Amino acid sequence: MTEKQVVSKQRVEDHGEVLTSSREVSAMLDLVKQETERIESRFLEPACGTGNFLAEILERKLRVVESRYAKAQIEYERNAVLAVSSIYGIDILQDNAEKCRRRLFDVFNSRYSDLFKEKAQDKCREAVRYILSLNIIWGDALTLKTVGENPRLIVFAEWSPINGSWMKRRDFTFHELLGHAEIKALPLFSDLGDDVFIPTPEKEYPPTHFLEVSSADQRKL
Numbered sequence: 001m002t003e004k005q006v007v008s009k010q011r012v013e014d015h016g017e018v019l020t021s022s023r024e025v026s027a028m029l030d031l032v033k034q035e036t037e038r039i040e041s042r043f044l045e046p047a048c049g050t051g052n053f054l055a056e057i058l059e060r061k062l063r064v065v066e067s068r069y070a071k072a073q074i075e076y077e078r079n080a081v082l083a084v085s086s087i088y089g090i091d092i093l094q095d096n097a098e099k100c101r102r103r104l105f106d107v108f109n110s111r112y113s114d115l116f117k118e119k120a121q122d123k124c125r126e127a128v129r130y131i132l133s134l135n136i137i138w139g140d141a142l143t144l145k146t147v148g149e150n151p152r153l154i155v156f157a158e159w160s161p162i163n164g165s166w167m168k169r170r171d172f173t174f175h176e177l178l179g180h181a182e183i184k185a186l187p188l189f190s191d192l193g194d195d196v197f198i199p200t201p202e203k204e205y206p207p208t209h210f211l212e213v214s215s216a217d218q219r220k221l
Helices: 009-015 022-036 052-069 073-085 094-119 122-135 174-179
Strands: 004-006 018-020 043-045 087-091 136-140 155-162 166-173
Touching (some): 022 052, 052 073, 073 087, 073 094, 073 155, 073 166, 087 122, 094 122, 094 136, 155 174, 166 174
Parallel strands (some): 087 136
């Protein structure tokens, strides 16, 4: 039986909130172990809580980054930022979303600071904070909208590495992506010549150096 932890009776009644134990998280992620250890492989947890699954995924990705790039700081930073950018979460409770962001940042920062000590750069830390502020969303995965004042469609930022140290950001609504979930993973051209869905971004941004992604409101194209 899967071990769970109950936060509070009221939260269970209102939101069905339970926390999966680390042992069960690890066992479940081992079912897709190869993907959890691929730096750029994207994961979305639609009820992420405080990040039990996402934190473990990030730990696994960062272990791979460290094993490959520990001796080259700029390469470690670039790939660690890429690993963070591949992780997405939604939670209906504001405190959970905030705790999840902090937890994922701490996972990154602990490894980064231990590895590079005084050479660790605040610009890299700020890039990670900024990405997490966009990737972990206070929202409702059932309504596909944010929670709080003035709910709006959930928007996810896609981060794609280009030209070495540069990243390309494109924003997509969760509504559009989920509406085509059954076909969005297909290649651009199917073997049978059928039409293939290619999502249209809501916004598109110019390429930016990965250490500069936290710059205020990038100019959209």
